[in-house]
Amino acid sequence: xxxxxxxxxxxxxxxxxxxxxxxxxxxxxxxxxxxxxxxxxxxxxxxxxxxxxxxxxxxxxxxxxxxxxxxxxxxxxxxxxxxxxxxxxxxxxxxxxxxxxxxxxxxxxxxxxxxxxxxxxxxxxxxxxxxxxxxxxxxxxxxxxxxxxxxxxxxxxxxxxxxxxxxxxxxxxxxxxxxxxxxxxxxxxxxxxxxxxxxxxxxxxxxxxxxxxxxxxxxxxxxxxxxxxxxxxxxxxxxxxxxxxxxxxxxxxxxxxxxxxxxxxxxxxxxxxxxxx
Numbered sequence: 331x332x333x334x335x336x337x338x339x340x341x342x343x344x345x346x347x348x349x350x351x352x353x354x355x356x357x358x359x360x361x362x363x364x365x366x367x368x369x370x371x372x373x374x375x376x377x378x379x380x381x382x383x384x385x386x387x388x389x390x391x392x393x394x395x396x397x398x399x400x401x402x403x404x405x406x407x408x409x410x411x412x413x414x415x416x417x418x419x420x421x422x423x424x425x426x427x428x429x430x431x432x433x434x435x436x437x438x439x440x441x442x443x444x445x446x447x448x449x450x451x452x453x454x455x456x457x458x459x460x461x462x463x464x465x466x467x468x469x470x471x472x473x474x475x476x477x478x479x480x481x482x483x484x485x486x487x488x489x490x491x492x493x494x495x496x497x498x499x500x501x502x503x504x505x506x507x508x509x510x511x512x513x514x515x516x517x518x519x520x521x522x523x524x525x526x527x528x529x530x531x532x533x534x535x536x537x538x539x540x541x542x543x544x545x546x547x548x549x550x551x552x553x554x555x556x557x558x559x560x561x562x563x564x565x566x567x568x569x570x571x572x573x574x575x576x577x578x579x580x581x582x583x584x585x586x587x588x589x590x591x592x593x594x595x596x597x598x599x600x601x602x603x604x605x606x607x
Contacts (some may be wrong), residue, residue, distance in 0.1 A: 331551040337553045338369045343381050343559025348567050350385040350530075350560070351523065353456065353502030354581050358445065359588065364593065365603040372487070372544060379537040382530040382562030383572045389523045392568050393414055409476060418488035419480055420521075427491050428533075440496045442598030442605045449495030449591030456502070456584035459510045464579075471512040474519045478513070485511050486521060490529070497594070502587075515575050522567065 345363045349356040360378045373503050390397060403410030419453055439445070472478055476484075493500035500589025501522050508518030538545070597603040 331555075335397075335552055338367045339377070339555040340559045341367060342378070343384060343556035344563045346378070346381050346556070347385050347388065347560040347563025347565075349371050350382060350564055350566055350573060351389075351501050351526070353450065353499050353505055353580060354587055354590065355497050355499035355502065356382075358449065358450060358497050358499075358594065362593075362597070362603055370604075372541075373549065376537050376541040377553060380534050381556040381560045383559035384562075385536045385564035386534075388528055388561050388564035388568055389526060389537075391565065393523065398510075406558070411497060413476065414434075416475075416478055416480060416483035417524060417528060419533075420483040420490065420525050421470075422482070423487040424491040424494065424529060425532060428494055430496055436496060437495050440605070442594055444495075445497035445605050446591040446594040447457045448495050449587045449594060452498055452502050452506075453584040453587030453591070456506050456580050456587070459506050460579045462579055462583070463509060467507060469512055470514050470577060472517050475517050475524065477517070478521065482511065482513070486513070486518075486525070497591075499587075500526070502583075515579070516572075519571065519575055519577065552600050 338567075342360060342363060345359050349359045359376070364374055364378070375498055399407075400410040400413055404414060439448075472482065486504055486508045489511070490500060490504045491500050492507070493503040504522040504525055505515075505518045508521060509515060513521065594605060598605050
């Protein structure tokens with residue numbers, strides 16, 4: 331494997347792992363990083379989706395005891411059954427809408443101005459939800475993912491569907507959407523982690539299937555480097571985020587999104603990043 335190609339895959343994997351679970355849009359950061367590294371093309375688009383599996387494996391490892399408990403209790407434990415059913419319910423809106431409209435959405439909205447607006451509007455929504463929840467703590471009614479009803483899960487799933495809009499951020503949509511719907515910051519963050527497992531693994535499998543004619547065994551080492559790097563960086567990011575939210579809100583990410591949205595516009599109209607896919 332070309333050492334320079336391996337280095338690019340390593341950097342992209344690190345970026346994926348660090349941004350996947352933060353409310354800042356991993357896709358936007360991968361596009362920017364790929365452009366700066368001159369790491370672009372049809373295979374790279376597949377690469378960016380496939381390495382998400384590494385980030386998901388980090389969540390699976392972090393919550394391995396909880397996942398094992400749920401798997402063991404699927405046929406006997408009502409609490410485990412409820413949790414699994416909630417994940418399925420929350421997964422369906424984005425999955426169905428993605429299959430039906432993802433290509434059309436990207437064709438229309440994957441351009442500098444819509445992407446930048448998604449970043450900026452997302453940042454403003456975070457500021458609004460955080461301020462609302464601080465002024466009225468009573469809106470938070472769900473402290474644990476185990477307290478969620480099927481309707482709560484469906485609503486969070488609908489919030490996740492907004493992440494089909496480029497630049498929105500899957501994590502941002504589910505976490506902030508969950509907080510707006512009454513979940514505590516911790517419950518919304520953890521449910522976002524768990525919901526990422528079927529969502530991103532499904533996207534990875536679907537992407538590999540669609541691109542099967544484009545890929546070969548020669549691509550395995552590059553994809554492997556990116557996936558391992560995503561796992562390692564996501565592992566540390568997940569642990570850091572859980573500590574962070576115990577004493578902080580998401581305001582800093584809101585301002586970061588607004589600044590990044592401005593960067594999208596500047597970089598696009600300056601001609602040094604191609605944001606249209």
